[in-house]
Amino acid sequence: MALPPLPVPSLETLRAALPPSLAPFTAPSALESLVAELASPKTADALEPLFRFLYARAESTAATSAAASAATADAATSDADADAGHVAVDPCSSCESWLSAWWLDAAYLAFRAPLVVNSNYAFVFDVPLTDGPYRRAAALMLATRDLARGWHEDKVIPGENGSNCTAAYPRLFNSCRLPAPGSDVLHAASTALYHVVVWAHGHPYVVELGRDGGDVASLASTLVAVVDDAAARTDTAGLGVLCALPRDEWLEASTIVDADGYRVLQDALFELVLEADAPAAGAHAELVASALTTTDGWLDKTLSWLVYANGALALNGEHSGVDGMPMLLVTRAAVARALESEASAADPQAVAPPFARLDLVGAAAESLAARTASARAWLDTYLAASLDVAVLRFDEFGKDHIKAVARISPDAFCQAAIQAAYYALHGTAAPTYESVTTRRFAAGRTETLRAASPQMVAFVESLVRGDATPDELEAKARTAAEQHSALARAAASGAGVDRLLLGLQRAGAALELSLPHALVCDATAAASTWALSTSQVTDPVASAAFGPVVDRGFGVCYGVRRSGLVFNITSQGSARGSDAPSAAAFASSLDAMLQRVWAVFARDDAKL
CATH class of the missing domain: 3.30.559.70 (Choline/Carnitine o-acyltransferase, domain 2)
Known part of the structure; x- marks a missing residue:
């Protein structure tokens, strides 16, 4: 079965999705200017040739992949006829997308730092x-x-x-x-x-x-x-x-x-x-x-x-x-x-x-x-x-209890606790990367879920500061969880921001055109500096780990098992400095915040 091609997100998607992801980390006046710039006809005119380039590339790679897949299938059929046997065909054996080669190069092959960590x-x-x-x-x-x-x-x-x-x-x-x-x-x-x-x-x-x-x-x-x-x-x-x-x-x-x-x-x-x-x-x-x-x-x-x-x-x-x-x-x-x-x-x-x-x-x-x-x-x-490593094996509740008692996405629950743990240690929210699969599309790999949404940050701030009533806190938590799930669906459908930004950069380089200021300004760069790099990899037996991606940041790979949660946490070692929390400190903060997020939803029985 041929899969649909990976879509190119639209300018409307960019305008709607980028500013909210910057809001928790950008001064209101600067955010207002950025929103106005993105909405301006001048920006639309500047981006029009870049989007046209991406759409043409998407059409070309889809056509090339379809032709290559058909040729592979024809060759396999001929071989099967000749051998009177079965030759299996992988419909994705030759698939490409407008993004795939760029992403392979930019994210991995052009990376010159050591692979280890x-x-x-x-x-x-x-x-x-x-x-x-x-x-x-x-x-x-x-x-x-x-x-x-x-x-x-x-x-x-x-x-x-x-x-x-x-x-x-x-x-x-x-x-x-x-x-x-x-x-x-x-x-x-x-x-x-x-x-x-x-x-x-x-x-x-x-x-x-x-x-x-x-x-x-x-x-x-x-x-x-x-x-x-x-x-x-x-x-x-x-x-x-x-x-x-x-x-x-x-x-x-x-x-x-x-x-x-x-x-x-x-x-x-x-x-x-x-x-x-x-x-x-x-x-x-x-x-x-x-x-x-x-x-x-x-x-x-x-x-x-x-x-x-x-x-x-x-x-x-x-x-x-x-x-x-x-x-x-x-x-x-x-x-x-x-x-x-x-x-x-x-x-x-x-x-x-x-x-x-x-x-x-x-x-x-x-x-x-x-x-x-x-x-x-x-x-x-x-x-x-x-590299510094800590592991938190949390056995007090897992996916089943979160769904039954909190009645929110277990992934949103874990993200709330992860971001609250960071906030409790640093007194501020962190730009947060969560990988979401786009494998429903031909040559799809991942897209970024910018998990530190304004709604999530508002909940985390109130949780850590203790400045909201229990009803207010639960309302904020549910709003944050709903927004998190909406962002996850958008990313999985190919309607994210970050792979589009890469595509626009590559299109600009190919056409020798500059990107609008809003896409390359300090605010956009700061909100894309992933102090928390996270991913959910859930399995009853396996758990995954990876290193932090920025100085003084954390890598958090977590599994949502039926009756427990697993968090493999990494941070820098001595390079983070004596004033920066260790992976073990983050694990301790996360343990406490899992309990506090649970208590928001299980007020009548906060302890299982």
Whole structure:
């Protein structure tokens, strides 16, 4: 089923949506001037050629995508006729939108800061710990391989029903980001390959899984042999730390990487890192921090599984090609299958798959030790300055109670508490980014929900200051929640502000035209400086995390489970300064504000 093209938001949408998002952070007189400028015929005249450019681009990309999709379907039909078999077609395999290439470049590939903390994200999984990692790792490898084969051959992903764009999946498997001048390149193999790169003690190995078959016990024995071999090596380990350098420095350092070995790594189905550490049960922040900052593998690989010595599971995801939800659908299915099969009886006929050392440095091995030592020293200092992690597991209520008692959107409830936590610590509201999926459209990815609406800020201020009666406070809360839901619907329908602003900037650059002052003024820039960067990723087993996006800001990824809430919180480390609240301070404030927001709605029984 072909999905509709991503729409270009209109000038009317921009005029209606931008000023309210600036209001909490802009002086009234400046806001009045900005509104007048946006409404003026002069601004409409200045924007008219830019919108015309965007509409033409949207029409062109839609037509090109439709033609490419039809050609793919015709080729698949011919192949099926020739083979008297079934060839699945992904309707999104060739889809593009007016935005997709610009967003890929601006948000990811042109980003020159280190991927670690700043771009890559992490998932951690609530799984029972074991007395060793090998069977779990083997089961996970086979389960992920089977899911990849299901995509390659049948275009099937558990949880996908055809209503969302699937363009991310060809970028999830057999893919890798490559450093390049100015803007990186996203590489994806042109055919399905079923080898996996396994890292142990900082050394890479290749394990060929094959298209199907395989036995957990025999593959586990291969992984044991990999670890034994790696432990006995004396050559320099830890080449992957170079991927954590700023992108231009990594580009320069990448000249030492052997081309043949590098291509094997790029084309690998995914990679799996056998981590030597064993985070204790309940050490949630430790596991999140490890998953966000690991350099024991290759940060440029799209999917890097992390299996710890006690069976703890996490992953590190390179963000440029794949957002959180497609990654979640694949990996939660893989984890579920792995947990079911990890204790399966050994097949006496199975043969342990061979492994081979992967040479990534070749003749440059002599210079590797100095390069990795220098990169490691830099990274240790950088991470100490750049990342602080706290986890709040809130078990007093969850989605079911919020919907039954508060009768508002659970997402709006969580956003109210998050923004109140920030207000309580800083005495002011924060520009707040919340990602909303636009995958209902061809090549759709995300749009920004500017969650610090005037209605939400008014509620948060009254909640923290205590200057409203209970009835007034509940009325403000419901108004804020209703507005939040309306903004979420608008963003999901492609009627947001931020991707349009990017498009207008790119159109202006192409036409050599300047944008109106209202779109580039200090007020607009300040309200787009996301002191709170947030996203909801809800799953019974998995939770996600990412770093803060501005100095002294916070990254808050949260899950709304049926009977509890999970918040993975990040802030800068020492770079935030001694006067700025830590991630732990934010978690403590958030815990208190969840209780206070709950009390607004459950006045007769504030405690469950």
